[in-house]
Amino acid sequence: MYDRDLSFNFVFSTKVVFGAGAVREILPEANELGIKRALLVTDPVLVRMKQVVGRVLNAAREIIAGVFDKVPPDSGVHIVDEAYNYAKEIGADGVISVGGGSVIDTGKGVSLLLSEGGKLKDHVGFQNMGRPAAPHIAVPTTAGTGSEVTYVAVIKDHEASRKLFFADYKLIPKTAILDPELTLGLSKFLTAATGMDAISHAIESLHSMQKEYLSDALALHALRLLKDAIPGSIRDPSDVLSRGSQLAAATMAGAAFSNAQVGLVHAMAHTVGARYSLHHGHLNAIFLPHVIRFNCEDTIDAYKEIARLWSLKGEPCEALASFLYEFAEGLGLQMHLGALGVPASHIPELAEATLEDAAIVYNGRTVFDPEELIPLYEAAL
Secondary structure, eight states, rough: OOSSOOOOOOOOOOEESSTGGGGGHHHHHHHHOOOOOEEEEEOGGGGGOIIIIIIIHHHGGGEEEEEOOOSSEEEEEEHHHHHHHHHTTTTTOOEEEEHHHHHHHHHHHHHHHHHHOOOOGOOOOOOOOSSSOEEEEEEEEESOOOGGGOSSEEEEETTEEEEEEOOGGGSSSSSEEEEEEGGGOHHHHHHHHHHHHHHHHOOOOTSTOOOOOHHHHOOOOOOOHHHHHHHHHOOOOOOOHHHHHHHHHHHHHHHHHHHHOHHHHHHHHHHHHHHHHHHHHHHOOOOHHHHHHHHHHHHHHHHHHHHHHHHHOOOOOHHHHHHHHHHHHHHTOOOOOGGGGOGGHHHHHHHHTTTTTTGGGGOOOOOHHHHHHHHHHHHHH
């Protein structure tokens, strides 16, 4: 299965507290981390939902010094800077983020700045932190991004219409509270799109240049769970077991890709998402089948393994690509970029920009020329 001598580092440093009602454990977990005055970071929709943010406030009211609820679906560096300034005003010494990947990544940015100071754009890049980040408890309310266990925050520079990467092992949240009851209010679209994000994380981990034993194990079990959990969550939005399976699988896939890395699917999704403000997981779903066909010759062993896991018949690459297209479409996702407002005339520019995205470095097939990507964008259109 591995065509090279294998040596690797594997980092999984987050304490995971899982289960229905796990939100009640926030206060003791915060006490264990020494958080005395926490900034609660969330978004304006969730802050109005008593069954989500209200439960967090009830569980940890005595240490929450303030609430920052301005995080948009595609958070920006200016948002993180604003949240940090507020954190300084209230004397925050830790962060509790409650929301999806955008909220958790914003929480990572605040925890970075509480340690390092300055503005967020001062810290773009990889392994730049000189001190530990302020303690951060992540409480995901979507089941897909895996940001609660990863070392990367992806934050948009809205002025430049591009996504910036802030990556450091010190940024990994100290604790993740995985309470499936907090995901019960998730819409069908977000359940599907974030679920496909998790599937993309797992598959890209398996076909990455940096794949290894431990990430493979997590990615494969995540895929085993996600195949049934996502449709189950959509069929019955109140199904706590399906919601819990999807949530746990998303965290497994997050740990897998945080070590093995992602690839071309994410490079394309980052590029298009930054320009057109489209949902990241939805874009991953669109690009994933096309990248599988593109990568096939170089990564077929990984696709054989997934095909066996999911009992798919026929040539592995085509069987897997076709299955994923039909699976995502069956979840209610629109699978054509053109229908989402991406014009064909922009494809050459998008292909050029994709080569500049850091995720492409780890793709299972090396890409040197933007011309190679134009057929993929045309197929996705």
